[in-house]
Amino acid sequence: TATQLEARGDPRLREELLEARQVAKACLTEVRHSVEALRPDEASAGSLQEQLRKLVAACETTCPQTRITLDLEEATHPLHPDLCLTLYRCAQEALTNIRKHGHATKVLLRLSTSGGEEGQVELTVLNNGQGCEPSHEQRAPGFGLRGMRERVALLDGTLRAGPEPEHGWRVEVVLPLKLRGQAEGSATGARETGEKV
Numbered sequence: 349t350a351t352q353l354e355a356r357g358d359p360r361l362r363e364e365l366l367e368a369r370q371v372a373k374a375c376l377t378e379v380r381h382s383v384e385a386l387r388p389d390e391a392s393a394g395s396l397q398e399q400l401r402k403l404v405a406a407c408e409t410t411c412p413q414t415r416i417t418l419d420l421e422e423a424t425h426p427l428h429p430d431l432c433l434t435l436y437r438c439a440q441e442a443l444t445n446i447r448k449h450g451h452a453t454k455v456l457l458r459l460s461t462s463g464g465e466e467g468q469v470e471l472t473v474l475n476n477g478q479g480c481e482p483s484h485e486q487r488a489p490g491f492g493l494r495g496m497r498e499r500v501a502l503l504d505g506t507l508r509a510g511p512e513p514e515h516g517w518r519v520e521v522v523l524p525l526k527l528r529g530q531a532e533g534s535a536t537g538a539r540e541t542g543e544k545v
Contacts, residue, residue, distance in 0.1 A: 396432040397422060397459065400439055404457060407443045414446065414475075419458040425465055431523055434499045435459065435471050438507070441492045442473035442519045450517060452477030461525065471521040478517070496521070504528060 394402075397420045404416045427435075439457060446452050452475035461469045493509060496519075500507040505523035512518055 395423075396427060396435060399432075399436055400457065400459065403436070403440055403443065407447065411447050414452055414455055416443075416455040416457060419456065419460075421460045423461055423469075425461075425525065427469065427525070428527055430503060430527060431469060431525070434503055434505075434523065435469065435521065437499060438471055438496045438519070438521045439473060441496050445492055446473075446475050446477060446517075450475050450477030452516070463525070465525060467525050469523050469525055471519075473519045474512070474516060475518075476516045478515070 400420060401418065404418055408414065408416055443455070443457075446455060455473065455475040458472040458474075459469070461467060496509075497507050500521055500523065503523050504527070505521060507522075508518070508520045510518065
């Protein structure tokens, strides 16, 4: 098309080339974000709360129009590495979905625990943007949401994702603090894959 426009001396050539450049640049940025999301070393140093703060700072850099409020309860008991990794990856995916699909201006990311050592840890990511219709999610869930569900299910947790009554989208992850087989010191997914938090 560009060659044809150039041959005819069409002034739209410059516009077409600029648009192609912008699309290519956006695609490259998206590929870089995807590759960064796959690297385990992002979540390998420091506490979960510290890593979530870093994740939010990176998200705010790439999406300056989105203001993210953190409500991070400091854990009274150390969290199992598998819990930390799953919570980090779920927060990462939820923020990625907001950036790609939600068009939100406000986001709340909350991490809390309840019930002592036998209790649960909950991650909530709430935004004022748009999500997909529930019927669409049931027909064809994205790889990200499916991946979150699989990670959470491996730890006997629950994941709820859906629209808010007025507007916006909520993702809630609830995981038991004590993992099955934890007392016996069983090998778990994070150790098997080498990922750390």
